[in-house]
């Protein structure tokens with residue numbers, strides 16, 4: 001079992017399949033002027049699978065595919081099938097904007113994908129269009145329905161809460177009544193949108209981050225006014241199988257839950273269980289640190305599986321104890337793999 005220098009068990013690998021995307025969320029990716037990594041710098045599926053096999057032999061049992069938008073990468077279904085076949089894998093998950101899920105959901109489920117997080121920051125089609133630079137809400141919602149239909153479980157929604165957008169949080173709570181969906185309200189983070197070299201169009205600003213406690217207060221108050229009943233805390237061991245640090249709540253009688261993820265207001269580094277592999281083949285011990293290890297050069301330079309194993313151990317040793325509220329990273333979420 002892999003543990004880092006602080007005794008944390010590291011069993012979760014997030015893999016970014018691409019730095020490209022079919023949407024342009026303003027806080028993540030600019031509409032124009034973005035510099036894509038050349039295809040030759042992106043890890044092939046074969047290279048990712050070789051790395052993943054070594055990571056699994058080192059104790060990783062959970063893999064999440066992300067990006068950029070992972071579903072725009074051709075061959076993703078077969079990739080899932082091969083990852084799922086690795087001995088020791090407990091589950092494969094996907095984080096997606098959902099736009100292509102209606103098309104690929106069934107095949108992905110058959111290939112062994114069971115868990116999906118779909119990012120939808122607003123249930124108002126006009127607000128959604130503005131956030132995503134022209135995206136159509138009905139496509140993402142069709143993806144959500146497909147996830148239910150093909151039996152994915154759990155199905156989660158990622159909602160980045162940004163103050164000036166004045167998102168209707170209660171609309172998501174209402175959805176959690178109707179469908180067994182877990183809505184995760186995420187604090188807006190200073191990742192890749194702080195410096196002049198960052199990909200995002202908007203500069204991150206602390207005033208735009210809504211702390212999780214404020215989100216919970218708003219939900220409880222607006223829920224009460226709407227006659228939703230009380231917001232109950234769900235104990236960790238009864239929470240719907242999360243691999244991450246979400247805190248779960250439920251309006252009494254709801255089919256699903258609402259959750260908060262608080263990278264800024266609540267230090268959860270002590271529970272960190274993950275490593276990240278970027279699309280261009282860098283192993284990143286911590287989201288908030290720009291320290292990366294070069295997997296791609298090692299593989300392409302003829303490195304052995306033992307060399308890869310040593311690199312993973314170096315990454316574990318390099319995992320910092322916490323991010324110390326560091327503001328800003330050189331690379332954006334779409335490049336790192338959000």
Ligand code: SAM
Nearest residue numbers: 067068069095096097119158188189333334338
């Ligand atoms: N394209 C896929 C999607 O949108 O789900 C996967 C990649 S995206 C980078 C993964 C998640 O990171 C999304 O839920 C997105 O909203 C979130 N994200 C991106 N930038 C963020 C930021 N600055 N703060 C908080 N979450 C962010």
Ligand code: SF4
Nearest residue numbers: 021023025028068097
């Ligand atoms: Fe694309 Fe996801 Fe970034 Fe939006 S958050 S631009 S969907 S990678």
